Amino acid sequence: MRPFDPKALRQAFSVFPTGVTIVTARTADGTPVGFTANSFTSVSLDPPLLLVCPGRYLSSFSVFENCERFAVNVLADGQEALSDRFARFGGDRFAQIGWWDEAGMPPVLDGVAAHFLCATHRVIPAGDHIVLMGAVEAFERSDRRGLGFAEQTYFSLGDAGRARHYG
Numbered sequence: 001m002r003p004f005d006p007k008a009l010r011q012a013f014s015v016f017p018t019g020v021t022i023v024t025a026r027t028a029d030g031t032p033v034g035f036t037a038n039s040f041t042s043v044s045l046d047p048p049l050l051l052v053c054p055g056r057y058l059s060s061f062s063v064f065e066n067c068e069r070f071a072v073n074v075l076a077d078g079q080e081a082l083s084d085r086f087a088r089f090g091g092d093r094f095a096q097i098g099w100w101d102e103a104g105m106p107p108v109l110d111g112v113a114a115h116f117l118c119a120t121h122r123v124i125p126a127g128d129h130i131v132l133m134g135a136v137e138a139f140e141r142s143d144r145r146g147l148g149f150a151e152q153t154y155f156s157l158g159d160a161g162r163a164r165h166y167g
């Protein structure tokens with residue numbers, strides 16, 4: 001193994017701009033769990049696949065490692081507080097926020113830019129994380145734009161003075 005400084009590596013990874021998601025699931029007794037993740041990637045259209053990488057350090061790690069279903073909630077511009085809550089808050093993260101509560105289904109949060117309901121397709125061990133790949137069973141997008149994140153900083157696509165449409 002190379003003697004990389006993990007902090008320097010993390011900072012180098014962080015220059016890659018991403019969106020922000022909250023990944024949710026339920027424990028066996030139905031308790032909702034969720035964490036903020038920017039490791040979301042779309043993988044395939046046919047079949048429809050996506051992935052996210054839960055860390056082994058998560059208090060909810062075993063739930064995500066063993067879940068049959070999970071949801072990826074793509075945060076909208078302005079939902080920074082929700083991102084902070086699902087990254088840091090130690091209490092009930094689902095108290096006092098709006099979310100769609102259907103028995104047996106992973107929570108879908110109000111006001112998100114898009115959400116994807118997934119059946120677990122593959123769980124691949126990957127160092128201190130796992131790659132959790134999901135087959136998309138349902139999805140919805142709103143007219144809201146996604147929240148951006150780079151170098152530990154949230155940004156808005158509306159702020160992007162030099163934004164240029166691809167193509």
Ligand SMILES: Cc1cc2nc3c(=O)[nH]c(=O)nc-3n(C[C@H](O)[C@H](O)[C@H](O)COP(=O)(O)O)c2cc1C
Pocket residue numbers: 020034035036037038039040053054055056057058059060083086087088089090149
């Ligand atoms: C913008 C952002 C992106 C994050 N991305 C990930 C990620 O992709 N995977 C992960 O395991 N943790 C990620 N984290 C950290 C987790 O959200 C955080 O460690 C987790 O919510 C802690 O939950 P716990 O207290 O239940 O263990 C991210 C945090 C932030 C603020």
